[in-house]
Amino acid sequence: MTTLPDYRRWRPAPLIKASALLHAGAVVATILRPEAWPWTAGAVVTDQAMLTIAGLWPRSSLLGPNWKRLPLEIAARREMAITIDDGPEPKVTPAVLDLLDQHGVKATFFCIGERALRHPDLCREIVQRGHAVENHSLRHRRDFALFGLRGFVREIEAAQDTLAAITGMRPLFFRAPAGLRNPLLDPALCRLDLRLVSWTRRAFDTFDGNAESVSSRLLRGLNGGDILLLHDGNAARTTGGDAVILDVLPRLLDTINAAKLRPVTLRSVIT
Numbered sequence: 001m002t003t004l005p006d007y008r009r010w011r012p013a014p015l016i017k018a019s020a021l022l023h024a025g026a027v028v029a030t031i032l033r034p035e036a037w038p039w040t041a042g043a044v045v046t047d048q049a050m051l052t053i054a055g056l057w058p059r060s061s062l063l064g065p066n067w068k069r070l071p072l073e074i075a076a077r078r079e080m081a082i083t084i085d086d087g088p089e090p091k092v093t094p095a096v097l098d099l100l101d102q103h104g105v106k107a108t109f110f111c112i113g114e115r116a117l118r119h120p121d122l123c124r125e126i127v128q129r130g131h132a133v134e135n136h137s138l139r140h141r142r143d144f145a146l147f148g149l150r151g152f153v154r155e156i157e158a159a160q161d162t163l164a165a166i167t168g169m170r171p172l173f174f175r176a177p178a179g180l181r182n183p184l185l186d187p188a189l190c191r192l193d194l195r196l197v198s199w200t201r202r203a204f205d206t207f208d209g210n211a212e213s214v215s216s217r218l219l220r221g222l223n224g225g226d227i228l229l230l231h232d233g234n235a236a237r238t239t240g241g242d243a244v245i246l247d248v249l250p251r252l253l254d255t256i257n258a259a260k261l262r263p264v265t266l267r268s269v270i271t
């Protein structure tokens, strides 16, 4: 069991605190020195640009806590995590589950709420076979990063309720669609008691169907504590027409085994 910060109470990240102070200072400066408005406006615009860039950088912790790796004590035990996004997908997920079973490996599936509703039996099978289902939003909207606080809570809570009702297990982790967000996601996740997860390395397997290059991206510097990201839903296809994850998993799992690393689910780290 790992000691984690209290996620129920929102604590603004240093960049958010600095940004709030800057905005308050800009109001005071505009009242006291209105003639300096170009400088004041420039400072506010620069600050907004920094917040936007931080939201477009999936592995950034500038907007709040963000798991890019497993905690150090878990890494020291040579444990790591395989995470699989955008399912469940009936043409791919069953074969992924078989490959994981063959290697005795447990993974974390970040499922989309609407897809889980379409394939509830498959979603339940993921959990019944010892894996974890976590929250990847209800609809996987492309404009997710433009949502406000209420929009985030509504979208993510609907996925929480959907996934919990189907699997009997309430998600503990959230991954943003494409990893993109804004400063209001962190307070929304605190309200729902969810932890944000990005990744150590991602496969880019939604548009690269070459198993060789996808594998080498994931395996470069492979080590304990790594969080790897692949896709069963929205997967790119190999020249043979298969979802690339099905070609990548056997070599990935063999290499992980040879390196004496042990894949674990994210929730096993905190429960």
Ligand SMILES: [Zn+2]
Residues within 6 Å of the ligand: 085, 086, 136, 140, 176, 177, 178
């Ligand atoms: Zn996704």
